[in-house]
Amino acid sequence: MSAEFDVVVLGGGAAGLFAATEAARRGASVLLLERNKKPGVKVLASGGSRCNVTSVLPVHVMARHFGKSAGRFLGHAFKTLPPTAIVSLLHELGVETYEEKFDKVFPKSNKATDVLAAFLRRFEAAGARMRCESRIEVVQRQDDGTFVVHAGADRLSAKSVVLAVGGKSYPGTGSTGDGYAIAARFGHTIVTPRPALVPLRVDEEWVKSLTGIAFQDVAVRLVDASGTELARRRRPLLFTHFGLSGPAAMDVSREVSTREEPTTLVVDFLPDLTAQELERELDRSIEVMPTHALSNAIEGEFPQRFLDVLFATRGVRGAQRCAEVSRAHRRIVVELLKGTRIPIAGTQDFTRAEVTAGGVALDEVDPATMESRRVPGFYVCGEVLDVDGPIGGFNFQAAFSTGHVAGASAATR
Numbered sequence: 001m002s003a004e005f006d007v008v009v010l011g012g013g014a015a016g017l018f019a020a021t022e023a024a025r026r027g028a029s030v031l032l033l034e035r036n037k038k039p040g041v042k043v044l045a046s047g048g049s050r051c052n053v054t055s056v057l058p059v060h061v062m063a064r065h066f067g068k069s070a071g072r073f074l075g076h077a078f079k080t081l082p083p084t085a086i087v088s089l090l091h092e093l094g095v096e097t098y099e100e101k102f103d104k105v106f107p108k109s110n111k112a113t114d115v116l117a118a119f120l121r122r123f124e125a126a127g128a129r130m131r132c133e134s135r136i137e138v139v140q141r142q143d144d145g146t147f148v149v150h151a152g153a154d155r156l157s158a159k160s161v162v163l164a165v166g167g168k169s170y171p172g173t174g175s176t177g178d179g180y181a182i183a184a185r186f187g188h189t190i191v192t193p194r195p196a197l198v199p200l201r202v203d204e205e206w207v208k209s210l211t212g213i214a215f216q217d218v219a220v221r222l223v224d225a226s227g228t229e230l231a232r233r234r235r236p237l238l239f240t241h242f243g244l245s246g247p248a249a250m251d252v253s254r255e256v257s258t259r260e261e262p263t264t265l266v267v268d269f270l271p272d273l274t275a276q277e278l279e280r281e282l283d284r285s286i287e288v289m290p291t292h293a294l295s296n297a298i299e300g301e302f303p304q305r306f307l308d309v310l311f312a313t314r315g316v317r318g319a320q321r322c323a324e325v326s327r328a329h330r331r332i333v334v335e336l337l338k339g340t341r342i343p344i345a346g347t348q349d350f351t352r353a354e355v356t357a358g359g360v361a362l363d364e365v366d367p368a369t370m371e372s373r374r375v376p377g378f379y380v381c382g383e384v385l386d387v388d389g390p391i392g393g394f395n396f397q398a399a400f401s402t403g404h405v406a407g408a409s410a411a412t413r
């Protein structure tokens with residue numbers, strides 16, 4: 001049987017758009033199938049609709065942030081289509097970019113719509129075609145090695161298929177985990193999907209009482225019951241009515257959701273000072289302000305409400321006069337500001353998770369081509385794979401790079 005298309009790409013997110021474009025650029029006849037009315041919903045929702053498109057970090061540093069095995073897996077794809085190539089490509093397409101704090105790259109217009117429009121222009125210029133409102137249910141491999149893709153009443157045949165349907169986070173955007181069943185049918189192992197880049201749940205009432213208080217620069221360490229460090233990050237942190245959010249909390253969340261044992265977040269609210277320096281500064285402030293309340297004498301930009309609540313967790317009154325603060329209480333204040341321990345109850349669910357940890361097992365996919373090691377002609381890319389990185393443009397870069405490699409390989413098969 002001769003196939004209708006050289007390549008059918010399943011899913012019109014970042015990975016699918018890059019896969020289809022690259023396959024078409026190489027001369028393949030390409031059809032992309034997307035279940036939504038329009039492609040790229042997550043691109044539009046990303047970075048607060050500003051789209052943190054990639055990072056300025058070197059590729060080996062970016063890869064390291066995905067953990068050992070995913071980092072190794074992504075190495076080739078990152079070298080083939082590095083962050084610098086994404087920036088150049090956007091410039092060529094008329095989208096200027098700029099670098100923000102924490103190595104993040106955004107479009108100068110701060111509009112995710114500009115980024116998506118540029119990618120779609122490139123997709124069209126390459127000659128790829130797209131069919132929206134087409135939800136893929138099943139993919140079958142024929143005896144002759146071609147594939148049949150079932151989408152509603154449609155049956156589409158292809159020489160190669162690229163699976164780019166994403167994970168199961170933010171299901172309202174279209175990614176509801178359909179890819180796992182499709183890949184599992186072909187014998188792939190699915191590493192249990194768990195929410196990642198997701199806010200943390202905390203049961204402590206004092207934490208919830210601080211809803212709305214945010215810090216721009218705290219250092220957090222996630223530890224297990226034995227004190228072993230599982231993750232660390234220095235980023236903004238936000239207290240919410242359910243616990244903790246902001247990049248510091250979300251970046252360590254995969255370590256919470258991927259293990260059963262209880263974890264604790266140790267928060268250093270003054271990461272630029274050592275405990276000794278803080279104690280000396282506290283002593284000095286107390287000395288020059290003997291009649292002030294303790295919480296007024298603390299160095300830094302802390303809201304009074306925060307200090308009063310935090311100190312109360314260890315029986316220290318923020319309202320007591322400095323002259324009356326005992327040495328023991330000063331030590332407690334230092335301990336709290338340099339390492340408050342917050343027991344973590346879990347994470348929020350997939351509806352609030354920016355990415356999915358887990359997915360198609362990496363040792364069953366060739367990192368040089370993204371081709372399945374189980375089924376020749378079946379390619380897997382983007383978030384449906386068992387890859388997830390921190391906040392900062394890492395996840396789009398993984399989707400672009402793996403999508404690009406999958407499309408290039410599928411076209412030349």
Ligand SMILES: Cc1cc2nc3c(=O)[nH]c(=O)nc-3n(C[C@H](O)[C@H](O)[C@H](O)COP(=O)(O)OP(=O)(O)OC[C@H]3O[C@@H](n4cnc5c(N)ncnc54)[C@H](O)[C@@H]3O)c2cc1C
Binds near residue numbers: 047165177
């Ligand atoms: C709110 C939010 C903000 C984010 N901000 C950033 C950011 O600023 N920077 C960053 O790097 N990352 C960000 N991310 C993560 C990033 O969006 C994802 O990692 C990335 O989009 C994954 O790309 P993908 O193409 O693999 O999957 P997706 O973007 O999920 O695309 C998959 C596509 O497949 C379609 N699909 C699913 N099932 C089917 C089916 N059965 N049939 C047909 N089509 C199907 C979906 O509708 C979707 O269009 C954010 C995520 C969220 C939720």
